[in-house]
Amino acid sequence: MRLFEAAAAGSLIIADEIPFARRILGDSAFYIDLRNSDEDNFRRIEEIVAWANANPALAVAMAEKSHAILRDQFGMETLVRQTCEFAQSANRDIITHRVHAVQRLEEMNNAAAKAHSPLVDVIIRTGGRDLESLRRAIRSVRHQTSGRCRVLLVDYKSREDIAQFAASEQTDELPITYLNCGDTGFRSTALWTGLRAVTAPFFSMLDDDDSLMADHFLTLLSAAADAPDTSFFYTGVIRVEDDAEDFIWAPNFKGALDIEVPERRELKFLDRFDLSKFIGFDNFIQSNAWIARTSALDDVALIDPELIVGEDMYLYFMLLRKSPFQLVPFATAYWHWRSSQRDNSMLQVTQDVWAREGARLLTRLHQIQLYNGLSFAALRRLVDRSSLPDSDPIWPLAPARVSLGVQTYLAGDVVSLARQRNLNTPEAEGVWTSDKDAMLHIRLAEPVDHVRIGLRLMAAENAAKRPQRVEATINGQTLYSGTMAGWELSNIEGDLVFPKPTALLSLRVRCRYTIRPEDEGMSADSRDLGVFLSILTCTKLADRPAVLVPQEAN
Template identity: 35%
Template sequence: MKLAGDRLGWSIVEVVSSDDIIAAAPDFVIVTHEFSPKLTQYPTLGVIWSPTAFFSPDPDRIRNILSYDGYLVANASLRDYLADLLLAHGKDAPISRFDFLPSALSTASESDQPSTRGSRSLFYAGVHWDGHRHGDLFAALKGRIPMRIHGDPQRWQHADEAFAGPLPFDGKSVVDAIRYCGIALTLHGSAHRAENIPSMRLFEAVSAGAIVISDRLGFAEKEFGDALLYVDADQSAEIVSQQVINHVCWINANPEVAQTMADRGRAIFNRNFALENILIRLPPFVNEVRRSMGLCPELDDSVDIIIRIGSRPLSMVQRAVGSLAAQTHRNISLLIVVFRPIDGLADLLARYKGRFKSIKILDAPDDGVRSTPLWIGLNAASAVFVGNLDDDDVLHPNHVASLVQTLRQPKAKAAPLAYAGTIQVQEDDGHWFDQINFRGDRGQIVEERRRLRFLEAFDSRKMLRFENFIQSNAWLARRSALTSETLQDPQLIVAEDVYLYLTLMLKGPFVASWQPTAEWNWRSTARDNVMFSPELWGKVWEHLHRKLAAAGVPLSSDIEPQSPANETSKHVKAILRGSWKLLAQPEMLLPRLRFGFGLLRHAGPRELVYYILRFGRRH
C-alpha cells in the first residue's frame, strides 16, 4: 500500500501502536485487521475483506469493527452483512460503495516479459496460519513438476528442495518471485470461496504477468474469465494435483498462447483492480466519513461542560480545557467548579476566553464529597445540553458534535442522555495494554498504551447491577431531563456518575453514539485514580442504595457482590454456554476450530478459555 501511495504522491506510514499513529498525525487511518480497534482521534477506516466466518463468532472483534468511523468493504455480501450489523446496533457510519480489495500495483507489460528459459515453474506462497491447508495436494505434486514454494519454514518442512524460503511482504518481492517462476497457483480457503472473497495472491499473480492457475472462485471466473486456468479445489488431492500438472505441461508446451492469456489477465487487472486505482477513490469517501463523525458539524445547539477542579495540577487542567477548545462544535460554555484553589487557573482560562461562549467559575466546598461540585455545575447549567469532563481526562475533537448529532436523531427523541465509547490510556511509562494479536512467536512486547475500554449498547439491566459502561466524561444529557428531584445533591464521595445515570434512566433509555471519543487517563504507577480506592466504594455502598431507592430507582436484591463460590459457578456456566454456542452452527465449525487452534498456538490455553468465557457471557 505504501508503494501505491508513493505513485499517487501520498505519504503512507506503517504503524504498530496508537502512539505511532499520533506521532504521524495522519489525515486518516486504515485498519487492515479487525483485531485492532480505533484508539485515536483520527478518522479510522476498517477494512472488511475477511470472511464473516472468521470474525462474526468473536464478540471482541465485532466490538472493534463497531468502533470504526467508516468501512472499506471487499464485496456486496460483506457490505450487506455490515449494513445489517450496524443497523442492529443503531450505528450510522459510511460503508464504501466500491469494492476495496487486497490488490497489488499495476505493472507494464513491455518490461515484464518472462525470461526465455526452457520452461516455467509453479509458484506458490502460503502462510497457512489456520493449519495444514492443501497439504495433501502438495504431497501429490512433489517431484512431478518444477515448483518453488515460499512461506514459513516450519509449515513447509516436507517440501524439501521445492521450498525456496520466506518472502518479505513489501509489495514487490512476492510479485518478483512470481514473475521469475512464470506460473502461479492461487488457492483460497473454503470460507473465502463460500463468500467469494479473493486473496491478495490472485492480484499479485496477474500483476506479475504470470499464467495463473486458480481455484473456481466466483470472483476470478467472473472478472478474469478465460484469462486464467482453473482447478476444482473441492475435489480430492489426486484429482486436483493432476489438473495442476496438466495445466503446467500445457503452458510449457504452448508458451506463446499461454503468454497471451497472461497479458490479457494483466490488462484486466491494470484496468479494474490495480491498487492505486482503488486508493484514488478514498478522498471523497474520507470526506463522507468526516461529516458522519461530526468533524464538519452542522448543528449549533448550546452545550455546557462542567469541569471540577482542585485535585490535579494545572498542566492536566490545561490539557482538559485544550481538548474542549479543539471541539468542532463551537457553541460551548464552560462551568468551572473549583473546590480547591490552583495557582495559574485564572490566567489559563483567560487565554481561552475568545473560544467559548462563556466561562463561569463556581465555588464548591473542599469536603471530599465528589458529587457536590458536579451537582453545583448541573444546577448552574442553562444550555440545551450539558456534559462533564474530569480535569485529568480529554475528549476527541468530534466528541461534543457527535453526541449532539446523536441526540438530534429521530430515534433519540425521547432519550435523556447520549454516551460515547471510551478509550483507556496508560499515562505512566512501562505499563502497556495487551491484546491477543500482540502475542507472536518472537515474544516481543508491543508498547500499546491504549485500549478500547467501553463501547456498549445501552442495557438498563447492566446499569441496575452497577455494571457501568458509561465513563464520567463520555456523556451529554438534555438539560430538560434534569428535574428538581434529579438536581438534589446525593452527597456521594464516589459513584456520583452512576447515581446520575440511574436517576436519568427513569426518564427513558439512553442512546449510544457508537464512537469512542472519550479518553480516560489511567495512572498505574501513581495510582491516584479513584478506582484504586476500593475502601471508598465499600463505605458508600449502603448510602448509595438508600439514595437510589429514595429517588425511585428499582434496585433488585441480587446486586450485592457475589461470593467466590458463586463467581466460580458463573464462570463454569459461561464456559459451557460459550463452548456450546461456538460449536452449535455446523457451517461455522471448521473456521471456529481453526481460530481456536490459532489462538491456542499463539496465545496459550488461558486466552482460549478467556475467549470462550467472553463469548458465553456476551451471547
C-alpha cells in the same frame, strides 16, 4: 478463488458461467454451461484443449490477457489503494453529515436562545490538582471542531489561582463560568453545583486530568441530532498512561521473547449499552465520554445525593429514568492514568468507604423508576449477577516498584491483579500459584541489564504423588529447574543478563501438579496450590558475564 490461482499460474482459464467471471474476464477465458450434460461439457473441454494445442500463441495471449485483467483490477496494490480511497470518501461523507447535523442543532438553539449561545455545558470539577492538567482539559474543549461549548469550572477548594486561571483561559470561542463550591467532603457536591448551573441544551462532564479528542462533541452531537428521543449518548475512550515508563500490559502482548512493547495507549469501554450489566454497577461508561440532554435534568435529578464516591453512577441512573443510553461506536476521549504516581482520585478511596457509599447508593436508587417502567430494586432482583465471576478491575493498577538490594515480599501492591496469570489472592508474606503454569510481572525501581535474583519459594506436595518439580524463569531465562521438597521454604539464586536494560521482570513459574488441601484432608483450604512465592531480592551487578549459571535450591 480458483480464477485468481489459475491466472497467477499463467493458465488458460476455463470457467463455468458465473456472472463475475464473464463480466471481468470477457473473451480472455472459455466458459462452459453446467446446465449441459457431463458428456457435453467433457466434449467442450476436449475441444478447448485441442484448440489450445493447435494455437499455442493465441492460447498464451488469452492467458496473458486474463492475468493482466485480474492483476490490474484485483492486485494487492490496487485493492489497498481502492480501500483507502473508499475509507477517505466514507470519512468525508460521515464528517459532512455530522457537521450538518450539529449545524441544525445550533440553528435550533439559536432560535430558542440568544445567538451564539453554547450548545454544550462542560462541567469540570477541580481543586486538588495542578493547573497544567486543568489547562490540558480546558484546551481540549477549546479545540473542538464543532459545537459551541461553555466550561462550568467548579472549584471545591476555593483556590484563588484557579479563579485567576479561569479568567485568563476564557475566550470569545470558549466562555468559562467559575463556580466556587464549598468542600463538603462529598464528590457529588461539586458535580451537582455544576448541574444546577447548566443552561445549554446538552451537558457533559470532564475530569480536570482527562481530555477530549477534537471531534468528540461533533461525534456525539450528530448522533443526538439523529435520535431526538434518546437523552444520553456515549463513546469509548483511549486510556493513556501518563507516566513515561508505564506501558500497557496484556496477555501475549510481548511474544515469546518477552520484549516489552513501549505502548502507553489502549482502547477501553466501547461496549453497547447493557442494562443488565449496568444494574449490577458494572460501569462501562467513562465519565468524560458522554453528553446528555438538559431536558433529562428534572427537580429530582438536581438534588445532591451527597456521595463520596459513586456519584457518576447515581447521575446515570437519574438519567436512565428518561431513556436508554446509546453507544456511538467511536473512541473520542482520553482517560489519563498514572500507574506509578497513583494520584488518581479513585485510588485514594478505602474499601470501607466504597462499601459504605455503595450501600447508600443502593438505598437512594431503591425506588426510582427507569425508562422501562421497572423500579431499580425490581431490576436488581430480576438481574442477579452475584453468581457471575468477577470482571476485570475497572481501574487497572500497575504493580509497585521493587527496590534493588532489598528483600521484598511478593504480596500487596507488588502483585497487581491486572498483571498476573494463575495466582491466588496475595497473602501477607507471599502468593500461591493456582495452576501448573503461572506468571507474575514485577517492576523494578530502575532498569537493570545484569542482576542477581534471589527467590524464596515453597512447593505444595502430595506424598502419594511424584516429587514436585518446579521451574522458574525470568524474562525467558532459567533461574531454577529441578525437584523441590514439599512444604519447605527454599532459596534459589542466579545471575541473569538481559539484552538491554529493563525494569520489568516476567517471572514464570511452572510445577508438575497442584493440590487442593481440602480434598487431601490436610486443611479446610479449598484453593488450588502449586508454588508459594515469598521473598524476592534483586541486586544490580556491574559486570556482564558471558555465561549464566542458575544455582540449585538450598
